[in-house]
Every structure is written in C-alpha cells, then in structure tokens.
Amino acid sequence: MSSRSIIPAPLRQQPWHVLLPLAALNTFGSAVLYSAAGGRMWPWAGMHMLHFAVFLALAMAVSRVPRHLFTQAAFPAYAALIVLLVLVEAVGRIGGGSQRWLNLGFMTLQPSETMKPVIVLVLAHFYANLPPAMIRSWRALVPAGLLMGVPAVLVILQPDLGTALAICFGAVAVIFMAGVPIWWFVSGGLAAGIIAPLAYFFALHDYQRKRVTVFMDPESDMLGAGYHITQSKIAIGSGGIFGKGFGNGTQSHLEYLPESHTDFAFATMAEEWGLIGGYFILAVFFLVLFRWGMGVARRAPDRFSQLLAAGMTVTIFFYVAINMMMVMGLAPVVGIPLPFISHGGSSMMTNMLCIGMIMAVERWSKRASTLV
C-alpha cells in the first residue's frame, strides 16, 4: 500500500474498480462505432464519448447525493414520470401517431427510459418502509404490483414492448429480493404461462407477433424481419476467433447488418474483433460490473440500499442479456441497445444513472463500516 502516500486522497477514493472497466468498455464501444461509421469519428464515435463523459459526471454526482434525498425523491420522481408518460400518450394521440419522446424545447425526454431506474428506486423505498411482518401479506404485493403495472401498461400503449419488459423485469427482481413468498412467483409464473399465448394472439401488434414467429424460425422470412437475425448471426459467425480485423467487417460496411451502430453494435464488433472481443465485453459485464453490483448490494448497510443496488444491477443485466441474446439469435428482435457499446444518449443516461446509484450505495456502506 505504498501508493497511498503517492496518490492524493480525493483521487484515491474514487471507485476506480468500476470506472476503469467502464471506461474500457466505452472506449471499445467508440472504436466499434468509429468502424461502423466507415472509419469516421462522427456522427457516432465522438458523440458516444461525449455522452459517456457527460453521463459519467452525472453518475458521479448521483453517487454523492445523500441517502435521505433518494428516499424523499422516490415517490415524487415516480409520480412525475407517470404524468409525463400520460402526457406522451396524450400528445401522441393528438398528434396522430405513436411517440415515445417529449420535446421539452432544449432536449427530448423519454420518460419510459428514465422509468427503468425510478421503478427500482420507488419499490426499494416501498419495501424498506414496509413493516417486516407484512411481507407475507397482500399488502406487500398489491401496492408493488400497482406501482409496476401502471407505467408498464402506459409504456406498452406507446407501444414499446422492450421497455415495458425491462421495467417489469427490474420491478419483479426487487419484489423477489424483498422476500415476498416464493409461491406467489410460482403462481405468477404459471399465470404468465397461460396469459402469454393469449397475449400473443390478442394483445400484441402484428409487427410484434411477427418478431416472435420470426424468432422461432428466422429463415422463414429471409428478406423481412428474419433478415436482421440472420445477418447478425452471419456477422458474428463469420468473425471467427480473432475477427476480420478493425475496419474490415463486410457485413456492417456493406450494409447487410441493419442497425449496425445501435441494436446490432455487438454483431458489428464481433465481426471485426471475433470471439476475443466478444469475451472481453462479456467479462466486463458479467465478471466485473454485475459481480460488483451484487456485491455492493450484499454489503449494503440497510434494506433500502440493498434493494436499490441489486435492482439497478438487474436493470443493466436485463439490457445486456436481452440485447446479446437477440443478436445471437436466442431472443426475438426487441429494440434494446447494448449498454456502453451501442450508440444512443437515452440508454447511456439510464445505465449511468443505475451505475451512479450503485456507487452511491457503495459510498453509504463505506461510511457505515467506517462508523462502525
């Protein structure tokens, strides 16, 4: 620990074990986007770095927000987002067409995206304040179900199935870890097993239904929706172990790969960097970030921060899992980008908010242990 004397304390106290892997991931993402743009910084790679810098600052700021502000802000933030979601729906109806954004003049806001960390925050707050004895009663579940259900339904109406699933997944994970009886999940799972086929036939839009059928058999629609999955698999598979080399991806550069800079950025990467690049990204996510996030949650000083950190980790995990399963042909095509690699400000902001809150929890536990 000789470094202690050399490196100044404020610098030393930063959570480098997270910041360094994150920076590496984002730099790699920028490189992929640079290649996807045909060897140019703009419009994607430079913007990606800029997004990272801005939202990293946001995450650092969030990590320093005191715990009581989180708990105080939980319900007001949630309520504000619900209002905004209704507003989006209303503006969309009036404007004659679905939309997911609100133009605030100086920026566009996508409330459904911000709802992903906020649903975790509000549920963590809810369970932290619920008397332990009530955890097995309906009062542990029904309010939580409503908190989750209202935004989920509003987002589905947009219609944005991917984001709605992400909101539900984060929420269910928090409810699960809060300790509600396991048989509720079993019966919930059974109910989902019955509802899913019904929803498929009656609730889903045609384009969503098509995505599911095409996922089951991509070759059935080689020129339509199956084209995305097939081309993505070709990109990944043709990359081999070491890839075709930086800037040499034919699938992305000759435009066979759709959305090569957003949803299918992983395929763009895998074509040029091969299995090695893919395992690097998997390692950073699964061996570093998620282990760190779950570890922070386990070491957290109280119930609120435990649920908060675990919920945030699961939210990022959901992005990563669904995106990568999609590009490898294990999940239907849903528009979910790969955190820190895909181009896009909204998802960068959401993921950095999640990181910021986990860092905040980490700070609280340090302080708690120092106090002890």
Next chain:
Amino acid sequence: MARRRGKTAKHISQGMLRNSFDRRSVVIGALQGGVGVLLATRLGYLAVAENAHYQMMAESNRVNLSLIPPRRGWILDRQGQPLAANRADFRVDLIPDRLVDADKTLAELGQILGLDAIDIQDIKDQLAQARGFQPVGVAEHLDWEKFAALSVRQPDLPGVVPQRGFSRFYPTGPCVGHLVGYVGAANAKDYEKEHNQLLITPGFKIGKDGLEKQFDADLRGVPGARRAEVTASGKIVRDLETREDIPGKPIELTIHAGLQEYAARRIGVESGAVTVIDCRSGDILAMCSMPSYDPNSFSAGIGRLEWKMLADDDHVPLRNKTLHGLYPPGSTVKPSVALALLEAGLDPHEAVNCSGGLQVGNRVFHCWNHHGHGRVDMFKGIYQSCDVYFYHFAQKIGMERIAAMMRRMGLGQSFDLPLGKQSTGTVPDPAWKQRRYHQDWAIYDTVNATIGQGYVQVNPLQQAVVVSRLASGKALQPRLLRNQHTPPPGDLGIPQEHFDVIRSGMRDVINGPGTGGKARLPFPDILMAGKSGSAQVVGLNYGNGKAGVAWKRRDHGHFICFAPFDNPRFACAVLIEHGGGSPAAIPIARDVMTYLFDQQKAWDMLATMEPGWGGTPQQRMDAKYRTYAAQYGVSAPRVDTSGEPVAQVQSASDAAAATPQPVQSDAAPPAPEPGAEAPAPAPAATPAAPAPAPAAPGNATGGGH
C-alpha cells in the same frame, strides 16, 4: 423459503428479511451467471463451430457474381453476309422481385426514357406474367443521353437494371422473319425446363422460332462473369474480377442474302412464298414467306398493338407458308403426271383430241379451255396445260402409279431441314382414300388429282423440290446448312429421254405457244422452262376465282420454273395465295430468276413497283403500326407471352391442316390459266383466259394449266 419460514415462525424480523435477501440475491446472481455462460457458449458456437458456414454466407453476401450474357453466334448467308448479327446496345430491364413500387418506377422510367402509354402498357403486361427474378425488358437501343440519365437515377429506382451489352439485329428485318426466327427473353416455362442462371440474366435471349430456336445451343455461347463487391442495396463497391464471354458459334447457311431480300420484297403486298434451289447441290438459295413479322421488333418483346396488327391480318403473317401452308398445286403437277405416263410406256407423241371435255361413260369432264385444244400430244399437254390429255391417259394407268411418281418427285414428303416439323400435305391414292374416308376411289378422284386439285395438298417447299428434281434429273435433297455434309444426290430411276420430253414441254410453256409467256427472261441467251398452275381454294365450289372476287375466294397461283433450260442451274417455285391464279405468280418468278443473272436489272424493276405498294415490307409495317397506334392506342387485348405466341399460331395452322378435308364428291372445277391464245402483254393481275363455266350438277369442269 418464505413459506417454510412462515410455518416455523410467525414473527418476521428485519434480520430474517436480510437473510432472505442474501439467499435470493444469490439466486439472481446465479441467473446472471447462467445467462453469462449461455451467451459465452452461444458466442463460441457461432464464431468457432459455425464459423466456416457463416464465413461462406458473409462471402456470398459480399460478392455478387453476375453473368455477362454471351454474344450470340451470327447467322450468315453463303457469302458470309449476316442475316442475324449483334450490335452494341444500351438497354434497361426490370427485376420484378426487386421492384418496390412498380407503378411509380414505371412512371419515372417513362419520363426519363420517353415511353408512351402503349409501351408502358406492354411492360405492365409482361410484369404481370413474369415471375420473381425473371427480367422484363423495358427498352433497347437507347441513346447515350437517355442511358446516362437513367444510370444516374438508378440508386433511387430499385429493380431497374440499365446495362450495355449486345442485342440481336436482323439487317433485312421481315425478309428473313420465318427463316431465321427471332429471339426473346426466356419465360417461366423455359426456366422450368432448364434451370440455368443465365436464363434470368437481364439482356440474355434465347431462340424462339426458326433457326434461332433450332440452333439455340450452338448460337448461345458461354457467358462471361463479373465478380463484384456489392452493398445490401445492390450498389457495386468495386469490381473484383471479370471473365470475358465466349461468343456463340456462327451458322453458315446456303441462303443468298440478297436473293432472299429481293424475293421477299418482290412478293409485295401479296401473301405468298418463294423458294429457290440450286439445281446442282440442292442448296436452298432463298426461302421466304411473306408477309412476315419483323424479328427485330419481336426480339425486343411482343407488344399488344403489334400482335393485334399481325393477328388481324388475313394474309397470316405469323404462318411460315413455305413449310406450313398447304395448297392444291393445280397444273404444276402435270410434269410429274407426265413422267408417270412415260414410265408406264406411253409414247409422248401419242395424241388425243381435246374438244373441250372428255366423256367417260355418261359423264363429261371439262378442260379449262372449253373451246378445246384439238390434237394434243404430251408436249402440247404440258405447254397448253390440256386437262383432257391428262384425264384420258391418267385413267389408263391408274392413280397408284401417278401417286408414286408424285411422291418420288417430292410431294407428300418432308425433308431433313433444321426448321422443325413440316406440314407434308397429301398425295392421295385409292388406299389412302379407303383408309381416310372408307370409300372407293372414283374416276373423278383421278381427274381431280391429275390436275392438282381435290385431295392433293402440297407446301411451297415441296414444289421447289419437285422443280429442282425435274431440272436436275436427280433426287436432290434440299439443304440449308453450308457445312452440312450431304451425299451426292441419288438417282430418281427415270431415263434421261423422259426428262427431255418434260423439259421440252416446260420450255415451250414460256418460250413457245404455252401458258407462261410472260415469264420469259429479259436475256435473249438464257431460256427458262416452267409450268404454271392455278388452283381453286379447297372446299369452295365457286366458279370464278379470279381477281375480281373476295380475296379469300380467289384461286391460288403457282409457278415452278428453272433456268437456264439447257444447263439447269436454278429452280424456283412461287406460290401466291389467293392471287387469282398463276398470273400473279409468273412475273414474280421471272423477276426472282432475273435477279440470279443480273441483280441490277432486277432491282431496277422492283424500284418501279415498290413505291406503288407503299415501300419496302419494313416501311409498310411501320406505316401500319402508326395507323394502329392512332386507331387503338392502349385498347388492344393483351398478348399471352407465357408460351411462344408464334409457335402457337404455327401449331394451330398445322392442326387445321391435319383435319380431314371434306370428302370430294365430284371433280373440282378447274381454275383458269393465262392461255396461249391470250395476248402476251396482258396485265399480270387479269388473266386473259376465258373463265370456265360453273360446274353443272353431275358434270365436272376441267381446268388448270
């Protein structure tokens, strides 16, 4: 877990929840780990195990192999002049499967290329019939400005393929239509037969009719190929490598291009066929059937209006009359009948008296010349075409021997020519009639057959073969391919003296007191020999078949001839369908033969006639098309090009020829001929011979010359 704890402890403490969280977060962590392992495994599977497969797929995405249609082999005449050639060309095709908005694309194409409503309608018709990747031609022979303008717009017009290549070109257009045929884009049926990528390559065409179809395999050649790196939208990033095409093999014909064109144009506005054969080798020097379609225009795709124009024409331009038209030959069979008589031992100087008819039992069979020919021997029987002479002696030897001789001379036969099936027609004899109609042969059947009427049906090619055999004395086989090895012509088994008699009679048809004086060549030192024939339209018992009556009822006119008389070199057969008798055919035969000895003289004669007909066949077709365009516009019915329209028309005419003719119950009324008594300068279209009287019931009128 919560449930189990619930059974043991009713009170739940903060600490128990913390334990529960620890356990459940392990479950979540395990889920994450499981997904991580799943993803890592899947990634390894795709990138390592399936690597070769996906590498191949990426490569087939990246590299576009496009075929370069091979240049088609030329079709050459005997002197190396092209009858079908290729010329450099800018063309535009559509690939139906790649079209996004067909109507919009067509509208834009119409604007850029200057297509009119009729063109666009034809393209839409073809689009409706095309499947998938079967290219549909939009325009050929574009000029550079239009081509360049379109190429610039191509990225905005998916499914539009502009390219430079070669297109088929027939220098004399309609004059070679039925002989050479035409080419066209392969249709779905062709592709089913031959699953070849080349067939759906834009700009590639296969032979659809005539020689183009028969020799398609030789003419086709080997396609070139271009490997290029392309984007998903089909834009070429760079060329990787190019392999040149190997042009198809040329075909050399025995045809004389100039003669073919001259003969076709000389037929003028008539419907007819001219065939010229080299008497020494059997080489076919000209073989034309007019009117014809224009193979240049057909090769670019058959439009509604053009199809309607051809289908409406009662001169049946879609039928190759040389091979598929069947006509009663009239008196042109008389030389063959005479040969049969000689073979049966008849002395050519033995004579009968023709008083205008021949009484057999209680019936009278009339000669075409009701005034009678007086004393007629074989020579006079030929040059005056006396029916009574032939009635008299033919009955004595019987139909079998006459029919056998007709067949030996070439009637009823089909020949080894690379032009597909030929309609062979009928040479009737008693056995045939028994087989066909279950009836006995009657005297009037012999009467009909010896003057080339009744059941006798021949095609113009057979007529040309007959006259080439009469001229050469050998069993000449017609041939069309220059390099085809043919054995020397066989022996007909007919003594030279017999031919001398026939030829001398045929010489006098033209140069003596015969029926074909107008056929005399404009060269004092070259004598031509020939035989005229007029034949009543089958099934019509109509007295007067001359030029004055409705076209469909007019007599067919034949003339067969050869020259020079003393050393036969060229044989020619002319048929003019519904020409009003042989006077329509005689001058055409004369001019075609003139061409063989003095081309300039022949062209000069044609130059005085063509302006009166409205120009060359090509000019007349163009003028007619303009009239049709003005009259019908886009209202013509659509053409079904899924089959081969021309082939369909031809097989339909074959089927019609195969249907039994009505059974003959009497002698056919012979058609009049220009008589020897007719003054020589009589206009070609108005025969001077007296018209035969209408057939009285129970009586037959004779005729033909």
